[in-house]
Amino acid sequence: MSRLKTWLTAALLAGPAISEPLACPGPxxxxxxxxxxxxxxxxxxxVARAARSRLAACHMPQIAPIDIRxxxxxxxxxxxxxxxxHCDTEIIEILDLAGLRRSVSPSSAFARIPPEALQDSLVAHEMVHALIHQRLGADSGPPVQNEYIAYAMQLDLMSDPARQALLAARDITAPIPPEGLNEIILLMAPDVFAIFSWHHFRQEGHGCTLIGKLLDGAPGPFPNISP
Incomplete structure (x- = not known):
């Protein structure tokens, strides 16, 4: 999945957006x-407005414009x-439905949910990265921490049927030991990391309280990672 800190993210490298931009109504x-x-x-x-409300309640308010393409x-x-x-341009890019069908491996747990539901959930995932960067700037913590938050909120904002279909793809149950939240799993099996993140987020005493602490600089439950 995406990383908060990307390389060579100029808009000229991006795939073309395919219609006129729409400014979402609302305050x-x-x-x-x-x-x-x-x-x-x-x-x-x-979808983005619903995500913004939920993320604000989890210590991630929007404080600057966001451009989703x-x-x-x-x-x-x-x-x-x-x-x-793209943290330099404040632009979020998400694959269209055809692109998601091409990119998601049939063996991935994400293949278990319709591409429309997956695309909606990616709005929440990428908005987490945007809002963390808006709050903390370049010093926004290790990638594994940001992906933990992004995946936890991605699953949190899924519809229940989509989330249950995703979870059913892997035999994973809580509690999740901290050693499960590591960069190797994130890089090699991001769908497993996503499910680990969700179950860990849902454990007693975690949730938005833990996210708030992480964003305030508290050490996270990530092995061999400095906060």
């Missing part, structure tokens, strides 16, 4: 969506990703 800093159709952009505005492809160096947040 607060602007969210702009560019998608294949106006109806799709309106839908994603609704549905693209046909991502930069070549991120070809294995489904979405990206």
């Amino acid at each position: 607060g800093p602007t969210i702009t969506v560019t998608a294949g159709t106006t109806d799709h952009a309106v839908h994603l505005c609704s 549905i693209v046909t492809e991502l930069p070549a160096q991120h070809a294995k990703c489904m979405g990206l947040y």
Whole structure:
């Protein structure tokens, strides 16, 4: 999945967005969506607003504009990703449905959910990266910590049927030991890391309370990672 700190993220490297941008209605800093159709952009505005409310309640308020673009492809160096947040431009890019169908391996737990539901969930995932960067800037913690938060909130904001289908793909149950939240699993099996993150987030005493502590600089439950 995406990493908060990316390399060579200039807009010229990005896949082309495929319609006119739509400024989502409502109060607060602007969210702009560019998608294949106006109806799709309106839908994603609704998804983004719901995500913004939930993330604000988890210590991640939006304080600057966010630009979400549905693209046909991502930069070549991120070809294995489904979405990206470009911290230098405040742009979020997410693959279109055809791109998601191409990029998701049939063996991945993410293949168990419809691409439409996956795309919606990626809005939340990438908004986490955007909002953490807005709050903390370049010194925003280790990638594994940010991906933990992003995956936890991605699953938190999924519909229950989609989340249950994803979870059913792997025989994983709580409690999750801290050693399960490591960079090797993140890089080699991001779907497993996502499920670990969700179960860990849901454990007693964790949830948004833990996220708040992490964003305030507290040590995280990540082995061999300095906060």
